[in-house]
Amino acid sequence: MNFPVHTPMLHRVRCLLVALLLIFSSAASSQNSDLAVDVIVSPALAKVTLDRSLLRAVFTMRVREWPDGTPIRVFVLPDDNPLSDQFYRQRLGMYSYVLRRAWDRMVFTGTGFAPTVVRSEAEMVERVRSTPGAIGFVRKRETSSQNRPAPPRWKLLVLTADDHG
Amino acid sequence: MRVRLAVAIAAICCSGSASAVDYQIHGYAAQGFVLSSHNDFFGDSSDGSLDYYEAGINAAVRVQPNLSFAVQAAVRDAGISDDGSLRLDYAVADYRVLSEAGIQAGLRAGKVKNALGFYNETRDVVFTRPSILLPAVYSDNQNQRSLIFTSPGAQVYGATVMGLHELSFTGTLNAERDVRKNDERLLVELTVPFDLRVGDSWNIQIMDSIDGGRWQFAYSHFGGQFRMSTAPEIDLSGRFDVDLNVFSARFNAERVTITAEYVLVDNDNRLTFMGAPFLRQRVAADAGYLQVEYRLGSTWTVMTRLDSSYRDRHDRDGRDFAAANPGVDRRTQFSHDFTIGINWRPDQHWGFWAEHHWINGTAILQRLENPPPVRRQRWSMLMLMAGYKF
Numbered sequence: 001m002n003f004p005v006h007t008p009m010l011h012r013v014r015c016l017l018v019a020l021l022l023i024f025s026s027a028a029s030s031q032n033s034d035l036a037v038d039v040i041v042s043p044a045l046a047k048v049t050l051d052r053s054l055l056r057a058v059f060t061m062r063v064r065e066w067p068d069g070t071p072i073r074v075f076v077l078p079d080d081n082p083l084s085d086q087f088y089r090q091r092l093g094m095y096s097y098v099l100r101r102a103w104d105r106m107v108f109t110g111t112g113f114a115p116t117v118v119r120s121e122a123e124m125v126e127r128v129r130s131t132p133g134a135i136g137f138v139r140k141r142e143t144s145s146q147n148r149p150a151p152p153r154w155k156l157l158v159l160t161a162d163d164h165g
Numbered sequence: 166m167r168v169r170l171a172v173a174i175a176a177i178c179c180s181g182s183a184s185a186v187d188y189q190i191h192g193y194a195a196q197g198f199v200l201s202s203h204n205d206f207f208g209d210s211s212d213g214s215l216d217y218y219e220a221g222i223n224a225a226v227r228v229q230p231n232l233s234f235a236v237q238a239a240v241r242d243a244g245i246s247d248d249g250s251l252r253l254d255y256a257v258a259d260y261r262v263l264s265e266a267g268i269q270a271g272l273r274a275g276k277v278k279n280a281l282g283f284y285n286e287t288r289d290v291v292f293t294r295p296s297i298l299l300p301a302v303y304s305d306n307q308n309q310r311s312l313i314f315t316s317p318g319a320q321v322y323g324a325t326v327m328g329l330h331e332l333s334f335t336g337t338l339n340a341e342r343d344v345r346k347n348d349e350r351l352l353v354e355l356t357v358p359f360d361l362r363v364g365d366s367w368n369i370q371i372m373d374s375i376d377g378g379r380w381q382f383a384y385s386h387f388g389g390q391f392r393m394s395t396a397p398e399i400d401l402s403g404r405f406d407v408d409l410n411v412f413s414a415r416f417n418a419e420r421v422t423i424t425a426e427y428v429l430v431d432n433d434n435r436l437t438f439m440g441a442p443f444l445r446q447r448v449a450a451d452a453g454y455l456q457v458e459y460r461l462g463s464t465w466t467v468m469t470r471l472d473s474s475y476r477d478r479h480d481r482d483g484r485d486f487a488a489a490n491p492g493v494d495r496r497t498q499f500s501h502d503f504t505i506g507i508n509w510r511p512d513q514h515w516g517f518w519a520e521h522h523w524i525n526g527t528a529i530l531q532r533l534e535n536p537p538p539v540r541r542q543r544w545s546m547l548m549l550m551a552g553y554k555f
Binding site for chain 1: 187189191193221223225227230231235236237255256257259261264265266267269273278286287290292293322324326376377378417419422460463464512513
């Protein structure tokens with residue numbers, strides 16, 4: 001016997017399954033465990049010891065000035081950048097959505113500032129280098145120097161973007 | 166002229182950090198849609214209601230690392246419970262006394278936000294809510310904003326790190342204030358004209374955030390007193406003492422967030438007529454929910470929630486109330502809401518929400534929107550919302 005009504009139904013179920021698979025696969029690819037992240041700071045802050053507790057206090061925007069009195073200026077990449085996620089996990093032991101929740105709470109209650117979101121690692125390097133009291137993060141380089149960030153390696157950035165596309 | 170205006174807007178839409186004075190400008194706007202069966206919620210929703218929106222814009226200025234000022238103007242419309250008028254949401258001066266990695270403390274003064282549970286302070290910004298509608302713990306359909314959610318006062322705050330624990334404290338003293346006319350009629354039903362004021366009130370929140378926010382536990386308390394007065398020739402006055410205790414717990418994993426909150430509200434109502442005690446009523450209401458959020462990826466989140474509220478915790482099915490008030494439906498005394506929802510945030514500015522509520526009971530309805538008798542005990546509601554923030 002023929003049940004023509006089932007065909008579009010099956011099609012719909014198949015579409016739903018494909019959509020779910022896509023969602024899950026894109027979710028899985030957002031965790032890129034082989035990304036290593038470096039913290040970068042303004043040249044003048046070379047002597048500050050950045051342990052996890054200070055980094056957490058800085059990136060949750062709870063402290064506002066460095067020990068020498070310079071105002072802290074925090075730069076971050078967009079939340080959906082895999083590097084953001086990796087940095088928050090590796091160095092802060094936190095999830096990006098928990099940080100975003102804390103920032104939104106500050107912004108919409110008048111109790112604090114949100115970090116400045118930059119579009120790319122290149123912009124991150126430039127802003128951190130040129131802003132007194134700045135802190136941010138970039139992809140780790142083999143010969144990394146915490147205090148004197150070199151321009152990012154474009155080739156690597158492009159390759160990574162291809163991997164995700 | 167138009168170009169100049171565009172340049173000016175572009176200039177104020179970004180934060181400034183080049184000069185010594187830092188400032189930030191942020192805002193949000195969201196439009197909701199409610200379609201319900203049988204009962205009305207946030208407008209004439211049984212026919213589909215767009216009478217539900219929220220928007221706000223704020224500015225924050227840091228004149229020194231330890232001194233900042235912030236102000237937010239907001240509008241919100243939600244059926245009969247909010248009227249869309251422009252209001253000052255907060256206006257606060259913040260002086261940081263102590264600011265080290267391990268310990269921070271400071272003072273705030275002005276019109277401040279009261280910390281109650283996880284969501285109260287940013288309750289009108291959908292981007293900070295787990296769903297379009299907040300659970301009954303937050304009384305989203307009773308406009309109490311001018312009463313307890315934000316008010317003029319002074320606040321002391323502090324946080325310290327002890328091993329894996331980050332302990333934070335907020336304490337607020339609120340000055341006596343008037344209740345807006347629009348809110349008065351939602352709180353007290355009286356056939357003669359009256360005035361309602363909130364006396365001095367106080368609010369504290371203690372929070373323990375463990376291991377970078379993996380576990381969060383909070384206790385919040387609000388204590389206040391409402392005073393009602395009528396014209397001298399009527400000489401009816403009232404005093405309503407309110408104590409709110411909110412217990413909150415949250416577990417944040419990579420994909421899953423599980424949240425549970427419980428509020429216990431003690432009301433002690435006294436009415437005096439011609440100087441003599443006329444009515445004394447003590448009621449303990451409560452509400453609680455269990456909610457699970459699951460992040461499918463960086464842009465999609467689904468959630469589900471079981472949410473219950475009772476107007477009298479010693480009369481959960483409302484039978485005693487119905488017996489004492491002939492003609493009143495017992496089902497006005499509770500609500501059980503099962504919710505599923507989905508949220509899509511394609512980028513850092515936009516957000517879209519959809520959720521469905523299956524509800525038993527009508528305690529969360531506004532009487533003025535749903536004149537008695539109760540139309541239907543079991544009802545449901547579809548809510549949609551689209552929002553933008555910067």
